[in-house]
Amino acid sequence: MKHALQEVVVSASRTAESVMKSPVTIENVNGTFFKGSASPSFFDALENVKGVQLLTPSLGFKIINTRGFANTTNVRFTQMVDGIDNQAPHIGAPIGNAMGPTDLDIDRVEIIPGTASALYGLNAINGLANFITKNPFTSTGITVQQKTGVNHVSDPNSPAKMFSESSFRMAEKLSEKFAFKINVAYTRGTDWIADNRTDLNGGANTGVGLPGGINNPAYDPVNGYGNESSNRRTITLGGRRYVVARTGYAEKDVTDYNIQNIKADLGLYYKITPGTQIIYTYRIADLDNVYQRANRFALKDYILQQHAVEVKNDIFQARAFMTSENTGKSYNLRSAAENQDRRFKSDDNWYADYTSAFNSAMAVPGTSALQALNAARLAADRGRLQPGTAAFQNTLTELADINNWDIGSALRVKDDLVHGEAQVDIAKAIGADFRQRTGLDLLAGVDYQTYIIQPDGNYFINPAPGKTYDTFTYGKTGGFIQAGKSVWNGLLKLTATLRADKNDYFEIKYNPRFTAVITPDADQSVRMSYQSGSRFPSIFEAYSNVNSGGVKRVGGLRVMSDGVFENAYLRSSIDQFQAAVTNDFNNSGLTTAQAIEREKGKLTKNYYSYLKPEHINSFELGYKGLFLARTLKVDADFYYNRYNNFIAQVEMNVPGTALPDSIPYYLNNRNQQTRYRMYTNSRSVVHNYGGSLGLSYLFWNRYTLGGNVSYAKLSRTENTDGFEDGFNTPEWIANISLGAEHVLKSLSFTVTYKHQSSFYWRSFLVNGQVPGYGNLDAQMNYDFLKNKLNVKLGATNLLNQYYYSFLGGPSIGGLYYTTLTYQL
Numbered sequence: 001m002k003h004a005l006q007e008v009v010v011s012a013s014r015t016a017e018s019v020m021k022s023p024v025t026i027e028n029v030n031g032t033f034f035k036g037s038a039s040p041s042f043f044d045a046l047e048n049v050k051g052v053q054l055l056t057p058s059l060g061f062k063i064i065n066t067r068g069f070a071n072t073t074n075v076r077f078t079q080m081v082d083g084i085d086n087q088a089p090h091i092g093a094p095i096g097n098a099m100g101p102t103d104l105d106i107d108r109v110e111i112i113p114g115t116a117s118a119l120y121g122l123n124a125i126n127g128l129a130n131f132i133t134k135n136p137f138t139s140t141g142i143t144v145q146q147k148t149g150v151n152h153v154s155d156p157n158s159p160a161k162m163f164s165e166s167s168f169r170m171a172e173k174l175s176e177k178f179a180f181k182i183n184v185a186y187t188r189g190t191d192w193i194a195d196n197r198t199d200l201n202g203g204a205n206t207g208v209g210l211p212g213g214i215n216n217p218a219y220d221p222v223n224g225y226g227n228e229s230s231n232r233r234t235i236t237l238g239g240r241r242y243v244v245a246r247t248g249y250a251e252k253d254v255t256d257y258n259i260q261n262i263k264a265d266l267g268l269y270y271k272i273t274p275g276t277q278i279i280y281t282y283r284i285a286d287l288d289n290v291y292q293r294a295n296r297f298a299l300k301d302y303i304l305q306q307h308a309v310e311v312k313n314d315i316f317q318a319r320a321f322m323t324s325e326n327t328g329k330s331y332n333l334r335s336a337a338e339n340q341d342r343r344f345k346s347d348d349n350w351y352a353d354y355t356s357a358f359n360s361a362m363a364v365p366g367t368s369a370l371q372a373l374n375a376a377r378l379a380a381d382r383g384r385l386q387p388g389t390a391a392f393q394n395t396l397t398e399l400a401d402i403n404n405w406d407i408g409s410a411l412r413v414k415d416d417l418v419h420g421e422a423q424v425d426i427a428k429a430i431g432a433d434f435r436q437r438t439g440l441d442l443l444a445g446v447d448y449q450t451y452i453i454q455p456d457g458n459y460f461i462n463p464a465p466g467k468t469y470d471t472f473t474y475g476k477t478g479g480f481i482q483a484g485k486s487v488w489n490g491l492l493k494l495t496a497t498l499r500a501d502k503n504d505y506f507e508i509k510y511n512p513r514f515t516a517v518i519t520p521d522a523d524q525s526v527r528m529s530y531q532s533g534s535r536f537p538s539i540f541e542a543y544s545n546v547n548s549g550g551v552k553r554v555g556g557l558r559v560m561s562d563g564v565f566e567n568a569y570l571r572s573s574i575d576q577f578q579a580a581v582t583n584d585f586n587n588s589g590l591t592t593a594q595a596i597e598r599e600k601g602k603l604t605k606n607y608y609s610y611l612k613p614e615h616i617n618s619f620e621l622g623y624k625g626l627f628l629a630r631t632l633k634v635d636a637d638f639y640y641n642r643y644n645n646f647i648a649q650v651e652m653n654v655p656g657t658a659l660p661d662s663i664p665y666y667l668n669n670r671n672q673q674t675r676y677r678m679y680t681n682s683r684s685v686v687h688n689y690g691g692s693l694g695l696s697y698l699f700w701n702r703y704t705l706g707g708n709v710s711y712a713k714l715s716r717t718e719n720t721d722g723f724e725d726g727f728n729t730p731e732w733i734a735n736i737s738l739g740a741e742h743v744l745k746s747l748s749f750t751v752t753y754k755h756q757s758s759f760y761w762r763s764f765l766v767n768g769q770v771p772g773y774g775n776l777d778a779q780m781n782y783d784f785l786k787n788k789l790n791v792k793l794g795a796t797n798l799l800n801q802y803y804y805s806f807l808g809g810p811s812i813g814g815l816y817y818t819t820l821t822y823q824l
Contacts, residue, residue: 024531
């Protein structure tokens with residue numbers, strides 16, 4: 001920070017180029033940024049980068065997103081380490097930085113907040129982050145780091161807990177040809193606790209005068225499991241119809257929040273010639289923490305491994321890698337809770353006991369309906385397994401080892417991802433004078449990727465007849481060619497890219513990109529781009545086969561779900577229909593049959609169908625400028641995206657009859673219909689747009705005042721059809737920071753404030769409003785022993801104001817820590 005703001009060179013466009021002349025928005029942050037961040041890790045620090053949204057499913061990891069459609073399983077955002085995808089195969093997206101670099105090995109991070117499909121293909125439809133690590137030829141030595149902190153301060157669910165992360169890096173250049181590096185990090189702590197008790201079903205019994213909350217017989221708290229819609233029935237009690245749910249358990253009852261994560265990597269670098277390297281990398285991660293996707297999961301002994309080989313020089317590069325995943329002893333928290341209840345007493349017996357106890361209570365003169373309902377629950381729950389007892393824990397352990405979510409909760413997935421790619425700089429390959437003679441830059445690349453799934457019978461099955469447990473694959477092949485040319489003495493650079501991808505189940509898709517960059521001088525540039533991108537369904541969207549809380553979650557390929565779409569009715573219409581029937585029974589004096597006949601017109605036949613690839617057209621306009629002797633940096637961008645065939649989920653139920661007159665009666669009875677949650681495509685054209693502005697000003701030669709603001713907005717042509725778009729993004733995210741280096745000898749500091757507006761969260765687990773919040777982070781650090789030892793004191797959420805980054809996730813408080821980094 002002692003010097004004016006400088007330009008950097010980035011590689012996220014698959015070729016080294018000046019960030020000032022990049023044809024798309026690229027955010028580039030390096031070691032100086034990470035050292036000055038108040039966040040405890042480089043990954044956490046990305047939350048303050050312009051245009052970036054981070055979700056926090058766990059203290060152990062966060063999820064990056066840009067430009068909307070956020071999810072804890074972000075299949076639209078690609079995350080790489082040195083150009084190598086580090087996704088968990090069955091998820092189709094990374095689990096935070098679980099298998100990524102340590103703080104000691106990170107060199108810089110490049111983020112493309114917007115579609116990068118033309119160059120990177122599948123999964124890069126929303127954006128891309130490339131974590132670039134240190135090269136052992138140029139960054140050698142032994143470095144150790146110890147982070148020690150405390151969280152859960154003033155947490156009503158937990159006393160204060162210690163947090164620890166120990167890291168080690170060793171890198172040596174053994175000769176001019178060979179170098180290696182080893183990294184290890186071990187994290188321990190207590191995770192943030194998810195215990196939101198807001199009633200998600202508060203309106204279920206308002207027709208009989210009962211509000212939402214603890215006295216609602218259909219009470220469904222956000223982080224309570226076993227009392228969801230599939231665990232509820234509408235029953236007649238005392239001549240009135242009530243919606244009643246089983247009692248369920250809190251999340252904290254069915255998991256521990258102990259974090260114990262370890263990751264390590266080995267890199268071997270060999271120079272075949274001075275300009276050509278061959279690199280072998282091995283990475284491994286062993287996770288124990290809580291993860292959220294459609295349900296919340298306790299990850300236990302969850303292991304990811306990756307082997308990668310790369311050969312590269314300034315003309316070509318080729319790489320291949322294989323990622324293996326074993327979910328170990330992980331289990332589904334929702335299934336654990338509901339099957340704890342069912343182990344104690346079946347649903348049929350519980351509701352029979354509830355009804356009998358209600359009738360007995362009402363026989364006592366002076367007893368109100370609410371008193372009878374509460375007495376009925378106490379009676380039906382008598383003998384229920386209690387959290388904290390040996391019997392409860394033993395049952396929980398048994399359920400976690402049963403790989404069938406109808407009766408157990410185990411997550412048992414084993415799979416692999418195999419990937420190979422090659423890229424060549426055609427202009428350089430033709431000859432040194434080609435670019436000089438023609439002014440053309442030419443680049444081409446190809447890639448192949450396949451998932452290898454070992455079916456477990458619960459999460460995945462092989463759909464081929466008689467081959468349920470046989471290994472199957474799901475893959476795609478793609479390639480691109482790119483041409484660029486500078487004209488008017490370098491004032492304007494034009495680039496055109498064409499990408500083609502072919503998936504096993506879909507026709508070939510062509511996606512172009514056209515860009516223009518105007519650089520009137522070395523300190524200013526205007527960029528414009530149009531990109532087209534296609535996303536094939538992820539392995540889970542295509543092939544899932546899960547009984548999830550009474551709902552069959554099935555992949556949208558015809559081979560997985562043949563016949564479901566044609567015979568189903570939208571659950572959104574069924575819910576309206578059932579609520580209307582109940583209201584007519586309770587308040588209009590109609591019989592159930594009369595109410596069904598009156599309200600059956602509310603039922604809507606499913607009009608969705610089998611999966612097709614998702615497609616985006618993206619337009620972007622941006623500006624970068626340096627002013628005031630390069631002490632003021634301005635970076636702005638605006639984008640507009642148009643999605644066709646947007647992939648998400650719709651719930652639909654298939655009645656147990658094909659007779660038209662009987663269908664409404666079956667759809668009024670939960671036991672006479674099969675519930676599905678299908679991956680499909682939106683029939684609407686989905687639009688989103690937004691922009692961001694970043695400013696950074698260096699003054700008095702050492703102080704930096706910076707800030708950024710991002711805006712994101714979703715627009716749709718239809719909003720009432722039951723389709724879950726899951727935009728899940730605040731309209732406004734803003735950061736402002738003040739920092740300085742060496743304000744007093746080697747003392748440096750940073751103070752950052754982040755604000756995020758309220759937004760609506762939509763997911764399978766829970767829908768609802770996420771409150772806005774503002775956080776203050778701060779750090780100061782000092783270099784000792786001639787800069788060999790750095791001591792950092794920091795705090796995130798300094799004021800300890802607990803908040804949720806998304807609905808269903810944990811409540812996040814302050815983390816207060818110190819980091820000691822010593823380089824031998």
